Amino acid sequence: MPRLRFITPARLKELGIVGMNMRNVRLISENNPRRLFPLVDDKLKTKVMAEAAGIPVPRLLGVVRVQQQVRELVPFLSGQPDFVIKPANGSGGKGILVITGREGEGFVKSDGMVISRADLHRHTSNILSGLFSLGGRADVAMLEERIIFSDVFDGFSFQGVPDIRVIVYKGYPVMAMARLSTVNSRGKANLHQGAVGTGVDIGTGCALLSIQHGTPLKTHPDTGKRLADLVIPEWADCLALASRCHEMTGLGYLGVDIVLDKHRGPVILELNARPGLAIQMANGTGLMVRLAAIDALDQPHESVAERVAFSQASFRSQ
């Protein structure tokens, strides 16, 4: 049993760490009008909006809206060996089923397990009955094309979906983190579920610190790869993509989840109006200083490119 140790509030303040209360009162309620939440909570709306704005997202194959459509699912997907089924209103990566291929009548999941047609139907039914949505409300199931991940994350992530979370404040990318799945997280990129969070330098796209379950670590727990060696390619493009989501949604405090497709480059996976705070630990520094720097600007930059350049110059770690 490790000894219970605490950090003083004064030191936290000095580091500029944003706490839960500060996030909820200052950042979310002051910057994110409630009426805009459905735009990001409903992934279907996000996708439609992003496609209209010309922002790259995984292509939508179809939507299952009512139980009767579940039976048509397999014939509908006959030409599509690999695909993703996800709830439009899911949170924290819940209910996302990734099928990488077929094996006879069965479907191969991303972890290699094969599930039957009945399993697929049941999962879709569960999504429709609201099992994965907030408050158990009825939901719709989205069918998406599967992202073919760029191999930058090879060795840095165990199965699943490695993604990059960028915090965008008033259109400026302020902090970033790569979320790497582990055996412990069962292929999920969610930090709550045991994924590794590796801070990414806004200036360079190079890895900073890494944490898992709130404690620092140096190497990936499953692959043993040194996490500090991670470098995100096309970094400025990633930041520009994240920055554009501000205009698209109107949200002032936004978490943008980006995945790197082998062929298409950075693609927006989803948006989050209430991004978590663990990113500060992966960066070894607090958000407050950076938010204050943006609040202090006399004249916010108009263009995405200017904002990204400002962020890269201001928030580099080295």
Add this chain to the structure above:
Amino acid sequence: MSSKIQLYTLVCLLAVLGIGVTVYKVVCLGFALSPSAREMVWTVEAEISFDADGGPVEVSLNHPDNFKDLVIVDIVDIVDENIGYTYRVVNGSGGTRALWSTENAKGPQKIYLRIKAYRRGSAEGVEPFKRENDEPRPPRLSGAAEMFADTLLAAAKEKQSDPVPMAMELLRLLNDPENNTGASSLLNLKHVLDGPLGVARALLHRAGIESRVVGGIFLGAKGAGTPYRRYLEVRDGPYWVLLDPRTATAINSEAFLLWQLNDESLLEVIGGSNSKVSFSSVENSMLANVAAIDSELGRKSPLVDFSIYTLPVQVQAAFKLLLLIPLGAFVVVVMRSLIGIRTSGTFLPILIALTFLQTTLLPGLALFVLIVSLGLALRSYLSRLNLLLVPRISAVLVFVIIIYLAISVISHKMDSDVGLRVTFFPMIIVAWTIERMSILWEEEGVKEVLIQGSGSLLTASLVYLLLINRLVGHLTYSFPELLLVVLAVILLIGNYTGYRLSELRRFEPLK
């Protein structure tokens, strides 16, 4: 930032209002902050007996009055004993009187009136003595009587000059007619001058001392037969001092219950004879707040008149509990926003705490853990069956009822009724809790279930301890306005942007 100023103004307003009303109720209306503060209360019974002549009868008895620190709380007609008489209260020139009447009565009759009085700590706010400006003029002396009086006055003035000691000296002289011809001569006039007290008043008036006659009983004497007597009061500056004319001494008026002032008649019986009234008193204690609410003063205050105390008793009892719920919410706010304890469901802990009120704490905790663990075990089997959401929760609900039944039956067979209390747990909520915890288990692992489960139970236990606290219950019920203060604090916490206690641990690796 105007929203912030608004918030702080609101918070100040609520706090000032809540505390202000509380202070007013304590200081001016006599409410007590402590739940066990008691007031001495006397129950006095007046028994009127007479022989009815066999026709219509009308009996009236003067109502007692507030006197100094003694406050009349309640005057009731004892219906059971006074069958056949209609009772009403009349306000006439002779003051407030109780009036009984009947069409036909014969033989010995008994009528009872019961009053409650308590003594207030401070005289402040007590009704002033009634009809102060309507004092009857004291009887006048004339001729030889004046001369006798002047000799007595001269003798008294030799010894005393202040009104009260002088009055006592005069009374002493009057009480000693054997050795004092002046006194004996004056007392011969008592039939003309309304009795010996009338003589005394006439004498005092000549000495320039204002006086009045009061009749009543002294409370505190236990049991039956509290003697009804008439006394003399003399004015000393702004005060009235009670004197016993028989012993010529000043007496402590603290426990004196005034029933009659000057020439008010105490008892009037029309249509009967041999009437007499006797008094008995019993001393007991009463909760301070009950006394404060019941008193004349309390009834006149809109704060009491438009409040929870005017509701039917059953509804009051319900509010006793309801008024505590905001405090439960306050505990949840503190635990979640300041300490950072995770609970499953925001207000689930309050519901569990309310259940604990029925089951008591330890059996409640044990039963809750038992139900939820059994439910989770059964639910984990259900998840293998792959059911739709609503049927699955319904199945869990059926499980929960079966678990309730099993626990009750097994416990009863083991000769313990602890298990029977399981029925107090709200089933639907327990079923949802099991369902949510089960999903949490599958998605976040058993650790998160234990964290949220124990967080909920810890919070529920704290809320429970608050709910059963006598002082807290007393304060919320007697001073519902304190809820405004709770609201103010909750609003303040709602605007708190500092760190939670748990975050000092969470961000510790940054040190």
